[in-house]
Amino acid sequence: MGTNYSVEMTNIYKSFGGVHALKDVSIRFRPGEIHSIVGENGAGKSTLIKILSGAYMRDSGEILIHGKPVMPRNTYDMKRMGIGVIYQEFSLALDCTVAENIFISKLSEKKHGLINWKKLNQKAAELTRDLGFEINPTEIAGNLGVAFQQIIEITKALSEDIDILILDEPTAVLSPLETEKLFSILDRLKEKGVTIIYISHRLEDVLRLSDEITVLRDGEVRRTFARGEADGDGLVSEMIGRNVDTYYPQRAKTEIGEEVLRVEHLNRGNVVRDVSFQVFKGEVLGIAGLLGSGKTETVRLIFGADKPDSGDIYLHGEKTKITSPYDAMKKGINYLSENRKEEGVILQMPIQENVTLSDMRAICKNAIFLDKKKESDSVENSVESFQVKCDGIHSLVASLSGGNQQKVSIAKSLFVNTDIAILDEPTRGVDVGAKVEIYNIINQLVSEGLSVIMVSSEIEEIIGMCDRVLVIGKGQVVGTLMKGEVDQENIVALSSGIKS
Amino acid sequence: MTNAKRIANFFLENNIYIVIIIMIVICSILTSNFYTYQNITNLMKQNTIIGILAFGQLLIILTGDIDLSVGSICGAANVAVSVLLRGEMSLPATLMIALLLGIGMGAANGFFIVFRALPPFIVTLAMMTIARGLAYIWSGGRPINVVAPELVKINNTLVARIPQLATFLILVFIIMLILLRFTSYGRIIKAIGSNAEAVRLAGLRVNLYRFSVYIITGFLCSLGGILGTVRTGVGSPVFGEGYELDAIAMVVIGGASLSGGKGDAVKTIVGIFTIGMISNIMNLMNVSPYLQQVIKGVIILAAIYSQAITNNKGRLAA
Ligand SMILES: Nc1ncnc2c1ncn2[C@@H]1O[C@H](COP(=O)(O)OP(=O)(O)OP(=O)(O)O)[C@@H](O)[C@H]1O
Ligand SMILES: [Mg+2]
Numbered sequence: 001m002g003t004n005y006s007v008e009m010t011n012i013y014k015s016f017g018g019v020h021a022l023k024d025v026s027i028r029f030r031p032g033e034i035h036s037i038v039g040e041n042g043a044g045k046s047t048l049i050k051i052l053s054g055a056y057m058r059d060s061g062e063i064l065i066h067g068k069p070v071m072p073r074n075t076y077d078m079k080r081m082g083i084g085v086i087y088q089e090f091s092l093a094l095d096c097t098v099a100e101n102i103f104i105s106k107l108s109e110k111k112h113g114l115i116n117w118k119k120l121n122q123k124a125a126e127l128t129r130d131l132g133f134e135i136n137p138t139e140i141a142g143n144l145g146v147a148f149q150q151i152i153e154i155t156k157a158l159s160e161d162i163d164i165l166i167l168d169e170p171t172a173v174l175s176p177l178e179t180e181k182l183f184s185i186l187d188r189l190k191e192k193g194v195t196i197i198y199i200s201h202r203l204e205d206v207l208r209l210s211d212e213i214t215v216l217r218d219g220e221v222r223r224t225f226a227r228g229e230a231d232g233d234g235l236v237s238e239m240i241g242r243n244v245d246t247y248y249p250q251r252a253k254t255e256i257g258e259e260v261l262r263v264e265h266l267n268r269g270n271v272v273r274d275v276s277f278q279v280f281k282g283e284v285l286g287i288a289g290l291l292g293s294g295k296t297e298t299v300r301l302i303f304g305a306d307k308p309d310s311g312d313i314y315l316h317g318e319k320t321k322i323t324s325p326y327d328a329m330k331k332g333i334n335y336l337s338e339n340r341k342e343e344g345v346i347l348q349m350p351i352q353e354n355v356t357l358s359d360m361r362a363i364c365k366n367a368i369f370l371d372k373k374k375e376s377d378s379v380e381n382s383v384e385s386f387q388v389k390c391d392g393i394h395s396l397v398a399s400l401s402g403g404n405q406q407k408v409s410i411a412k413s414l415f416v417n418t419d420i421a422i423l424d425e426p427t428r429g430v431d432v433g434a435k436v437e438i439y440n441i442i443n444q445l446v447s448e449g450l451s452v453i454m455v456s457s458e459i460e461e462i463i464g465m466c467d468r469v470l471v472i473g474k475g476q477v478v479g480t481l482m483k484g485e486v487d488q489e490n491i492v493a494l495s496s497g498i499k500s
Numbered sequence: 501m502t503n504a505k506r507i508a509n510f511f512l513e514n515n516i517y518i519v520i521i522i523m524i525v526i527c528s529i530l531t532s533n534f535y536t537y538q539n540i541t542n543l544m545k546q547n548t549i550i551g552i553l554a555f556g557q558l559l560i561i562l563t564g565d566i567d568l569s570v571g572s573i574c575g576a577a578n579v580a581v582s583v584l585l586r587g588e589m590s591l592p593a594t595l596m597i598a599l600l601l602g603i604g605m606g607a608a609n610g611f612f613i614v615f616r617a618l619p620p621f622i623v624t625l626a627m628m629t630i631a632r633g634l635a636y637i638w639s640g641g642r643p644i645n646v647v648a649p650e651l652v653k654i655n656n657t658l659v660a661r662i663p664q665l666a667t668f669l670i671l672v673f674i675i676m677l678i679l680l681r682f683t684s685y686g687r688i689i690k691a692i693g694s695n696a697e698a699v700r701l702a703g704l705r706v707n708l709y710r711f712s713v714y715i716i717t718g719f720l721c722s723l724g725g726i727l728g729t730v731r732t733g734v735g736s737p738v739f740g741e742g743y744e745l746d747a748i749a750m751v752v753i754g755g756a757s758l759s760g761g762k763g764d765a766v767k768t769i770v771g772i773f774t775i776g777m778i779s780n781i782m783n784l785m786n787v788s789p790y791l792q793q794v795i796k797g798v799i800i801l802a803a804i805y806s807q808a809i810t811n812n813k814g815r816l817a818a
Contacts, residue, residue, distance in 0.1 A: 305701060329703030337701055346695045348761055353687060358702045360684040368683050412702070 005064075006031040006195040007052065007164060012061035014047055016399065019391050021047040023219045025061075029164075034186060034196040036206045039216035039239055040431045041403030042389035045199045046088050048216070049166045052197075053085045054078040065164075079105070082163030086153050086170050088199070088402040088429065089341055094142030099124035101141050102156045128155050132181040133291075146339050146425070147173045147291045147457065154182065164195040169402065171202060172429045173338065175290045175457040176492055183209060201403070201431050202458070203232050215239055240433040248464025249436060251443040256467065257281030259317065260419055260451050261333075263302060266311030271297045273475040275311070279420065284442070284452040286466030286486075288459065289495050294475035295455045296338055299422045302453075303335040304328040332419035334358065336410055336426055338455070344409035347398040351390060352379045354397055354408050359416035382411040385441060387434045403429045410438060414445070421445070424455040439465060459488050471495050516755055516767050519803055520774050527777060531784045537661075539784070544666035545655075545731065547776035549574070549724040550743050551669045551769070554750040555676050556717030558768050561751050562680075563710050564693040564760025565613065565620035570721050571743030572631035573605045575736075577725025579635040581651075582644040582735025591648050599722045605631055606718015610711040628744065635737040643736040646729045654730045668727060672720065677765040689713065693760025750775050753803050775800070 007029040014022040021044045029035045037045050050056040052063065054072030063070050065081055072078045075085075092101050099121045100107065107115060124137035133151050135144075141152060150173055157165065165186075171179045186196055186209065200206050206213060213230055215222040215238040222238050237243050261279040266272055271294045279285050289295045301308045304322040313320055315331055322328045325335065337343035345354050356363050356375055363375040379393050386407040390400055397408055406429050414421065423442075427435045442465070446452055456462050462469055469481045471494040479494040527534045553570045560567045577598045584594040605627060612623045646652055657664040680686035691699045692706055700706045728739050754771025756763030778799055782792045 303701075324705070325701050325703050326705045334703070335701060337698075342695070343697050343701050346691055346698050346761075348694050349691060353691070357688075357691060357699065357704075360688070360704075364684050368685070370682055370684055370687065416703070 004030060006066055007197075008062075008064040008067075009048070009052065010062045010064075012048070012051060012063075013059045014044075014051060014056065015059060017391070019399075021219050022051070022058075025216070025219070025221055027214055027221060027224075029195050029197055030211075031163075031195045032190055032193045033211040034190060034198055034209050035212045035214065036198045036200065036210040037214050037216060038200070038203065038206055038235060039222075040389075041407070041429075041434060042401040043216040043239075044219040045216055046168055046401060049085065049168055049197060049199065050087075052078070053083055053166060055085075055087075079160070082161065083166065084157040084160050084162035084164070085166040086157045086168060088168040088172075090146075090149050090153055092141045092149055092152060094140075094342070096141060097121075097138050098128075098135055098141055098144075098152055099137035101152050102127065102137075102159055104156070105160075124155075127159055131155060131158065131185055133178070142342075145292075145296050147175070147178070150174060151178070151291070154185075158185070162189075162194060164197070165189060166197045166199075168199045169201070169429050170198075171200060171205060173425055173457050175288075175495070176459055176488075177496060178291050179205065201429060203235055203432065204460075207232065207235070217241065236432055239431065242433075244432060244436060247432065247436060247460075249440055249443060251284075252447045254282045254447045256283045257449070260315065261302070262314040262317075264312045264314070266298065266301055266313075267309045268297060268301060268306060269309065271475050272301060272308070275472070275475070275477055277470050277477065277480070279451050279453060281419075281451055282446055282449055283467040284446060284454055284465055286462040286469040287453060287455045287472060288457075288462050288469055288491050289472035292474075293472045293495065295472055296424055297475070298472065299335065299424060299453060299455055302328070303333055303422055305335065329358075329416065329418065333422065334413055334416055334418040334420070335422045336413035336424055338424040338428065340406055340409040340428070345397045345405055345412070347405075348396060350394045351383065351388065351397055351400075351408055352376060352393040355379045355382055355393075355412045355415055358412050362415075378415075382415060385437065386411045387437050403431055403434070406430050407434060407438075414441065418450070420451045420453065422453045422455070425457065426454065427456075427458070427461065459491055462491065463487060473497055514767075515806060516753065516770050516774070516803075519753075519806075520770050520777075523774060523777050523781075527781045530781060533784060534781065539780070541663050541666075543773070543776060543780050544669070545663050546780065547772055548665050548669040549727050549731065549740075550746055550750070550776075551772040552672050552720050552724045552727070553740075553743055554747040554768060554772050555672050555765070556720035557744075557747040558676070558751045558754075558756060558763055558765070559689065559713045560620075560717055561748075561756050561758060562689050562693045562760060562763050563713055564696070565710070565713075566624065566748070566758070567609065567620065567714075567717060568624040568744050569605070569609060569627035569631055570717065570724075570747055571740035571745075572628045572635070573602050573718060573721035574724040574728065574740035574743060575738070576605070576631040576635045576638075577602050577722035578728040578739040579639045579644070579725075579735040579737055581726055581729045582646045583638050585647050586644060591651065594648075595726060598726055599719060602718040602720075602722025602725065603715055604718070606714040606716070606721065607711075609718070610714030613714070614707050614710045632737070632741075635739075639735060639737045641737060643732075643734040645734055651726075651730055652733050655733075665727060665730060668723065672723075673765060673769050676768075680763075680765050685709075690761050690763070693762070695761075746775060749800050753800065774803070 005028045010026045012022050012025040039045055051058045054075040054077055102124045103120060121137040128135045135148060135151055211227050212224060214224045258281055259278050260281050264276045266275040275298050287295050300306045304324045304327050313322055363371055365371050383393055388404050388407045397405055410426050427438055454465060463486050467483050469486050470477055471479045471491055473495050481490055533539055553574060556570055557567055580598045580601050581594055584597060609624055609627050612618045613620045654664050659667055688704055688709055692709055696706050729735055750771040751768055753774055754768035778796050
């Protein structure tokens, strides 16, 4: 037998310019086990698995796979060794169909160079159905929401024969139902002896799922826990070096004020059907629902990002038409997209220029010339309050870890003052410590009179933050829950149509 | 180690400066008359018009589009000036109409590209032939003398020992420099080239910005056309032919990325004179025009290839 580890990484170092992302990391993984890696944003989790997958070259250190040393030069080499990866940042061809994306690496391996499209689509449909997901294989990937895109990534990885499966934040945008489906798939793979490396900020999932949990902090291994050795608080204090007492801080009691927004009979295609609701001053309205329920599609209509087929919008009691995002912002509505890479941040621009994009007037003299001093002062401020871990505000957003990119995205959204903020998956991929800071900022703004519409796939977040919750299923409002009634069971039951 | 790396990185990032220094050195070694006052002013005048077009192209490329019609619009304006003057139109009115012509053609490009979502390559290709065709029709296919001495006179006027013609390029350069480095407009243009959807969702009117870029470029094209009459004394239907490709080459040699979002005014002016010098030095050395084309192409390819290498090195792995 030799060794009983399938992957052994020893003394791994990696730095980017002056940033030491990994320092002397040694970690081993066993076949037939789920081994999770947790840590703050920027701790080095993604870097570690990218080194294993061949996406990055290590500076030094050794990697053994089934006892044999490997020197991954590119992802293709490692794929041939049976390593499948679901990256945190999607790598989909957005103009291609779901089926083309799933089989993208096999498209070139066709005999005679011809592709049987019908068969390809059929196989894609079969594959997704086997995994328990419903998705139209001929849909263009770029037209789908991030949750569906995540499903494509999962299916793509599982369409290969894999011996080692790496998942980086696979559930950050999945609702509980899809998450459960993914977990049962992982259980099956585990039975078959696949090595599973799992990265997540959802610590409850991690605790439930993992045979081993390794905590990374500042690029170093803090500790590895065996199953049952750790609890949530213990993990958190290893991760961030202190205890967190409230994950969902209380909001200073404020009176919920008058109605600021009312939506009546909003329709768009068959994704948003007859949706009506109200939002009041100083409240957080949650929107929950399963994959494909139309949460994002609904809020995009309010922001003018898409056009409704029919329906009315009332702002402060007056009927208005919102024709574009520009128009929405002028009328006091602002929107954080769930899709930070495509719609949230500009990766090839510095943090500073990203944050201020939503309100350039605030940093301009005479409405034309940039006041760079003023700009950098205010950006320094928000970088600090949102706890963005970076090498200065002039670093490109592309050089940040996923969670830190998300912080820039939300900092950008909240840089502008509006009456209503629509936050779609605001804490996607953000670590527990920073989440609390973001919730504090939101609470502060709400107590000053902001109204928030919070779309989230994370039920705890909805429960912890919202005064009222709108549950959406198949494009329709299936129920509204008040603060006291909001709990996991009620939301899941409503959204999956068990209860009405 | 890191310091050495930083210095190396600086040079890799800014290799356009090295290219032009090498060019200047080679030029002064190869020919004795490169450094004469006569030749330097000549070089400036030669590259004024195409340089102005290159700055228009820079704006378009920053937003992620491309404009193949700049040379033809320039030619149409050039002919329009001479035709209108021959028809006894007053000089100010003539200039005004020529400028509006370029702006109108730019607006037409912008309308179809931005508001009708047609591909820039095709729309500006069509405009390229339309504008060129109009130049031939208006002129009857022949160069027409410009009957405005006060216009033609500018060609030989000096301002502080600098040819007055070149001051237009200097002015455009300074405005572009300010626009791109110090104004919100410049930043938004670049942001649109990097990720237009993110900019739209940040509440900015992406379409208006994109449209405005075509208007500005149209204006710069007709300015180039007007200055063409100054320089040649005629309005010619072939004026500006091939300028679009040189303008693109100048911008790209100046480090701009054809996929948008990246580019700079200083590097563009260096790019303009890099290409300008290549022609200049070969003329001084009496290289045959055919061979000139080959050499120019090879140098452009080499310069852009070296940039692609450094870009790839600097690029962040996925
Ligand atoms: N391509 C890159 N260029 C420069 N720095 C990088 C790059 N990729 C990662 N880093 C830096 O390396 C460190 C580790 O990043 P990594 O993405 O591994 O974090 P992470 O643990 O995955 O965080 P998250 O939970 O936010 O996903 C961060 O400080 C990040 O800024
Ligand atoms: Mg990561």
